[in-house]
Amino acid sequence: MAMPFFTPGDDPGASFPELLRRMGLGTDDAAMAAAGAAGGRLDVPHATTCVALRYADGVVMAGDRRATSGNLISHRGMEKVVQADRHSGVAIAGAAGPAVEMIKLFALQLEHYEKVEGSALSLEGKANQLSMMVRGNLPAAMQGLVVVPLFAGYDLRRETGRLWSYDVTGGRYEEFDHAATGSGSLHAGTVVKVGFRDGMPRDAAVDLACKSLWEAADADSATGGPDALRGIYPVVATITADGWQRLDDAELAARYQTIAEEVRAR
């Protein structure tokens, strides 16, 4: 492939999706829509429950690991909460294929922008970029391949954690304190809503996120709980001024042990 060289008036700027289109590598919307047309019958893997909430130092994001195709579990170790760049992350629910591709492209776009422009996008700018990508998926979504992400990050200019939820059409809504998405979002979201306190410390916020996924897994068949047998735990990450930090499985195992004992004692 030749090095992409553009004349000044014809330059795609810092947009990676636009560059892909120019080089003839853009996503094939027609093919996606055609795949989606069979979406009702085609049991593509679906990703499920994710939550995000603000706390004293930033935000916590958490997502279970299960992907389902119809009534079957298609994947037990899927990672739906993904780091987008140093100070932000995305959580996805919906058709796994397009969702994973969207996150990959989104993370790449943030890095591409940062390198071409020499400085990172603002957090709001990143949220806006994701909104455009969700909107771009609308034709496929209309055919059943819905992708509904959450976006959260630490705003270095405002020095606070912020989070956004989206709808299928790319609608972008900034949430003040917490958000949930996916099949178990009703249960997980309620647990977070009831337990949320302003300016929670890290421990309490992480515990609340873990509990919310526990309750979602308890009530929603498409949400996976902690799997001690295989050592698979939800992905939980914090984003603070110091950046993205994923909690390791040992810490999560201990937290879920405590939660299990609390539930047993009810």
Place this chain on the structure above:
Amino acid sequence: MSMPFYVAPEQVMKDRADYARKGIARGRAMVAVRYDDGIALVAENPSNTLRKISEIYDRIAFAGVGKYNEFDQLRVAGVRAADLKGFQYSRDDVDARSLANQYAQILGQIFTHEMKPMEVEILVAEVGANGAADQLFHILYDGTVMDEARYSVLGGDAEAINARLIDVDLASLDLDALTLGGAVQAATKALCGPDRTLSSADLEVAVLSRSNGRRCFGRLSDDVVAGLLEG
């Protein structure tokens, strides 16, 4: 009917090369030095915003001297080529050698076919998983590529700076024995020469460090550079 004057091809090439060299000589130089944990890139650059050194990909950095708009255009093309390749294949498939070859093609093409050659010299540096895999590709305005071993000097005063680095005799120094501080000091000394001094504010310093995680590239702030220069 007017007849165009015949000019020998040797003369055309010589004139173009002189033109490019003059343009490059007007700017200030930069030096890249390998050290134990990666590659230090040190440029004389009083501007804090118009960069000569920048990130191309996870393990690859770009540095340019000469005419800013021209090497910046090359830099952006490199970022695009690398990101496209990484997207299409995998992140591991992006390498400095292939980028250097593409740059050489473009510069060579422009040198022979366009009205005016690019007044730039560029460096594509890649840090390997261990010191043996580090690479420095130095590319001239006419598309000449040089694969350099221990350090690389770009810019107008390159010969004098090179001579000063030869005096330090980096090549015989064991790579493990050269720390970041040592590399930045050697580069700065070579850049400024015996007659003047350069402070951290006059320098733009970045590293490709093996211990930086996935994205090895990092800029060093003036304070950090001042600390390194004091040793």
